[in-house]
Each structure stands twice: as C-alpha cells, then as structure tokens.
Amino acid sequence: MLHLIVADSELETIPEEMLDDPGVRRFAKKRNKRVDRMILDSNYMHAFIDKYYPGESKRRGRPDIIYILLEMAQESILNRKNLLRTYIHTRNDFVIKISPITRMPKSYNRFIGLFEDLFEKEIITNNGKTLLSLERMKLDELLESLKKDRTILLHPKGEFKKPSEFISTEDIAAIIGGFSEGDFRSDVSNIPEKYSIFRDELTIWSVGLEIVASYERAIGLL
C-alpha cells in the first residue's frame, strides 16, 4: 500500500481576520455563499490575502494545486487497484481522508463546492459510503495512525535519487508539501528518508505522479 500524504496544504476556509472585509463579503454574495463557508482561493482573492497577510498571497489559498493532484491520484492505476490511500493534511491541522472510490469532479468550481461542503459537514457520503472525511489531526498523528514500513519525505533539498532507487514493495508513506512556496510548517526533521527527485523544483502533482508510477512499477502493476 502507498499512503500519499500532502502535508501543510494551503487549503482553508476564509480566515477569521478576513471575514468582515467588505470586498470579501461582496465576493461571497456574488457566489451566494456564507463568507465563513468559502474556501480561500488566491486565484480570486489575491489582493485580499495580500492585505491581511502581506507577502503570503503566493503561498496561501491554493486549492487549485490540491485539485490537480487529486485528479491524478484518484484516477491512477494504483488507486483503481485499491493500493493507494491519499490524505490532505492542511496548514490548520485538519486531515482530509479521500476514499479510493472517490472520483473528483471534473470542474474546478464543483471541486471547490464539494470541499466547502466537506469543511461544513466534515463528511461526504454517497449511498452510505464515505467519500471524504475531515478531522482535526496533526501530521505526526496521521503518520502514527498508519500501518507502514517506511516514511519518505519528498524535498527539493533531500538526497538526490531516482524514485526507482528508493521506492520498494513495502508499505510506504510518502509526504509531499501541499504548497507552492516556502517550506514545511510541520516538523519534518525526524523523517529519516528525505529525497529530491529532480535538480529543479517540481509541481506537487508531478512529484505525486512520479511516486505513484514508481510504486506501480515496483509492485509489478506496470
């Protein structure tokens, strides 16, 4: 089993400090949503994020990168064979567990709507089956709860290796940062295996794709 963990993801509802901003409220009205139930999205709220968190507008509010990664992960052969578990750990220490049977909406707007529902209801089901669930959990608590043989951190400053050199057939928890700038906020210093797979920085979904594909090859699926 491969446990793919996207850690410190920049996925959150509108933070407290921004709730009373007239511009943000106008935006919520246009979407016909309660302001506290909207997901922070720098694609649309860049200027507001800059106003309340100067210098953070490139990092905060990036549900788009999680969307692309989940499209890749959920449609992968590994997931279709029920050998992948994907978790989104967020900057505010929530963990979203994605069931292998979950297919992501093809439209970004519908994805945002689905995750707004999830932040409100904490669970999304279909015909009695849980598709998505959300709970308060730190990264180390998530790691402790998983049955795994190895934990691997993907990091541009890790030891340079090809995925085929470090991915094995064991149960692996692989951690990728769910942000486009900066470093992990959670303490990842005690994770023994830390690898870089390319000389330049990659997107989170291309790193996820390489790890999933290497695992598929390691266990003989491909």
Ligand SMILES: C[S@@+](CC[C@H](N)C(=O)[O-])C[C@H]1O[C@@H](n2cnc3c(N)ncnc32)[C@H](O)[C@@H]1O
């Ligand atoms: C776009 S990067 C964030 C960049 C950030 N400056 C950093 O140093 O992690 C997001 C995540 O993708 C993964 N990543 C990006 N490039 C990588 C590389 N060359 N090797 C391994 N992982 C990489 C890491 O898990 C990283 O936390």
